Amino acid sequence: DGGITQSPKYLFRKEGQNVTLSCEQNLNHDAMYWYRQDPGQGLRLIYYSQIVNDFQKGDIAEGYSVSREKKESFPLTVTSAQKNPTAFYLCASSSLFRGGTEAFFGQGTRLTVV
Amino acid sequence: AQSVTQPDIHITVSEGASLELRCNYSYGATPYLFWYVQSPGQGLQLLLKYFSGDTLVQGIKGFEAEFKRSQSSFNLRKPSVHWSDAAEYFCAVGALYGGSQGNLIFGKGTKLSVKP
Numbered sequence: 472d473g474g475i476t477q478s479p480k481y482l483f484r485k486e487g488q489n490v491t492l493s494c495e496q497n498l499n500h501d502a503m504y505w506y507r508q509d510p511g512q513g514l515r516l517i518y519y520s521q522i523v524n525d526f527q528k529g530d531i532a533e534g535y536s537v538s539r540e541k542k543e544s545f546p547l548t549v550t551s552a553q554k555n556p557t558a559f560y561l562c563a564s565s566s567l568f569r570g571g572t573e574a575f576f577g578q579g580t581r582l583t584v585v
Numbered sequence: 586a587q588s589v590t591q592p593d594i595h596i597t598v599s600e601g602a603s604l605e606l607r608c609n610y611s612y613g614a615t616p617y618l619f620w621y622v623q624s625p626g627q628g629l630q631l632l633l634k635y636f637s638g639d640t641l642v643q644g645i646k647g648f649e650a651e652f653k654r655s656q657s658s659f660n661l662r663k664p665s666v667h668w669s670d671a672a673e674y675f676c677a678v679g680a681l682y683g684g685s686q687g688n689l690i691f692g693k694g695t696k697l698s699v700k701p
Contacts, residue, residue: 475628504688511594513675513693514629561628572679573619574689576628 473498477562477577483585484549484556492547492580494562501567503545504574507531508559517560520545521567549582557584587612589678591692598666599700606661606695608676617679618659619689620650624672632674635659646670671699 475496484490496503502521506514516529520539534553539545545564549556559581563574588611598604610616617636621629633644640652650661659676673696677689 477628502688506691511693514691516688519688559626563629573631573634576621576630578628579626581626 475562475564475575475577477560477580479580480578482580482582484582485585487551489548489550490582492549492560492562492582494545494547494577495543496545496562496564496575497543498564498575499542500564500575501542502565503539504563504565505529505535505537505545505547506561506563508561508579514561517547556582558582587678587690589676589690589692591674591676591695593695594693595696595698597698597700600668601665604661604663604666604670604697606674606676606697608659608661608692609657610659610676610678611657612678616659618650618652619677619679620644620648620659620661621675621677621691622646622672623675623694629675632661666697666699668699668701671697673697 505517518537520526620632
């Protein structure tokens with residue numbers, strides 16, 4: 472089935488650790504996105520990428536890093552510089568069309584600092 | 586700057602009653618508008634979208650939305666709510682973000698509870 476796969480579903484991070492969230496899509500979409508979701512805050516954009524080996528910062532990129540070595544994959548690393556990483560993280564993808572195409576979402580990863 | 590406002594944080598309706606969730610947007614050009622639904626701990630599923638043409642759009646699960654340019658609104662409606670509709674609903678506008686295309690700006694969501 473075509474779709475977006477995020478793993479793991481739950482992730483626990485110790486203070487000072489970097490952790491990486493996986494996002495893979497088989498929809499042949501050019502664009503991929505990472506959003507952070509906190510209760511009552513909606514979705515906030517962390518990073519996005521329109522093409523392999525290129526990505527742009529979103530509204531809340533500090534403390535996060537990404538890579539786009541393959542079209543299908545867009546992993547997100549939450550670094551120790553992110554002071555409040557506990558949140559629900561959603562990956563999405565879309566085809567590159569003038570703002571009119573919808574984004575498809577993965578099932579999310581819940582990250583908790585322990 | 587582009588933005589989306591969902592004025593209602595939480596709405597409770599009785600099963601079988603009608604539903605309207607409000608969404609107002611601020612966007613400098615012709616907007617592309619979306620409604621998504623999210624069940625707890627899950628990703629977002631697209632309910633419907635408006636790109637152009639008929640201002641009343643039909644979606645999945647019996648939902649519809651009406652685009653009103655004069656009011657900058659895109660309200661979501663359903664004539665008869667089912668208990669399974671309890672979820673959080675997000676309105677979004679397609680934006681040009683830093684020169685890119687395809688990114689979405691989301692409202693903060695409206696949580697829907699359904700009374701039996």
